[in-house]
Amino acid sequence: EPEVTQTPSHQVTQMGQEVILRCVPISNHLYFYWYRQILGQKVEFLVSFYNNEISEKSEIFDDQFSVERPDGSNFTLKIRSTKLEDSAMYFCASSPRTAYEQYFGPGTRLTVT
Amino acid sequence: GESVGLHLPTLSVQEGDNSIINCAYSNSASDYFIWYKQESGKGPQFIIDIRSNMDKRQGQRVTVLLNKTVKHLSLQIAATQPGDSAVYFCAETRSGNTPLVFGKGTRLSVIA
Numbered sequence: 001e002p003e004v005t006q007t008p009s010h011q012v013t014q015m016g017q018e019v020i021l022r023c024v025p026i027s028n029h030l031y032f033y034w035y036r037q038i039l040g041q042k043v044e045f046l047v048s049f050y051n052n053e054i055s056e057k058s059e060i061f062d063d064q065f066s067v068e069r070p071d072g073s074n075f076t077l078k079i080r081s082t083k084l085e086d087s088a089m090y091f092c093a094s095s096p097r098t099a100y101e102q103y104f105g106p107g108t109r110l111t112v113t
Numbered sequence: 114g115e116s117v118g119l120h121l122p123t124l125s126v127q128e129g130d131n132s133i134i135n136c137a138y139s140n141s142a143s144d145y146f147i148w149y150k151q152e153s154g155k156g157p158q159f160i161i162d163i164r165s166n167m168d169k170r171q172g173q174r175v176t177v178l179l180n181k182t183v184k185h186l187s188l189q190i191a192a193t194q195p196g197d198s199a200v201y202f203c204a205e206t207r208s209g210n211t212p213l214v215f216g217k218g219t220r221l222s223v224i225a
Contacts, residue, residue, distance in 0.1 A: 033212065040121070043157060043202065045212035056212060091156050100145055100206070102213060104156035
């Protein structure tokens with residue numbers, strides 16, 4: 001069964017460094033998302049992406065964040081200058097048609113020290 | 114000190130019993146609802162969904178009930194098994210390409 005994959009599974013970085021989190025969505029899906037989950041809290045929406053552009057973003061997704069679909073398979077989340085409070089699990093999700101059926105990847109645990 | 118958010122509501126059930134997990138959603142305009150299961154260290158896994166034109170939907174061992182009057186959603190798991198132990202989140206969204214809004218989650222603990 002096709003699944004969303006994410007790399008790396010765990011990323012440790014120092015405050016102020018740039019990180020790129022990578023995702024490979026399910027191949028025939030058209031809508032892509034990033035969510036984050038701070039330890040023990042609920043999953044929070046960051047950004048949605050469709051037709052090579054951002055379709056919606058939350059207030060969490062400030063100028064330090066960017067997304068890209070550099071080729072036909074990868075979908076990346078970049079954090080330009082990480083802060084301690086960026087430490088969280090970051091989940092990529094993809095959907096074939098609309099927001100309705102979102103399939104989540106296993107997540108990348110980002111630890112900012 | 115104690116950190117807000119680290120203490121999820123917990124439901125403990127005996128193996129073989131039925132479980133009911135509740136969720137209050139926030140937006141009366143939401144028309145699509147999903148239950149996700151999240152095991153430790155993994156991403157949310159789709160369990161079952163329901164649209165606002167329905168009040169009940171059944172899957173394999175799971176049933177979702179929707180009460181739009183009080184904005185309440187519930188997930189019933191029949192004959193709960195140890196593998197059902199996880200955190201369960203409800204999520205809501207409106208028609209179109211809008212993001213999912215997740216609830217706070219309930220931790221289900223199955224006692225063998």
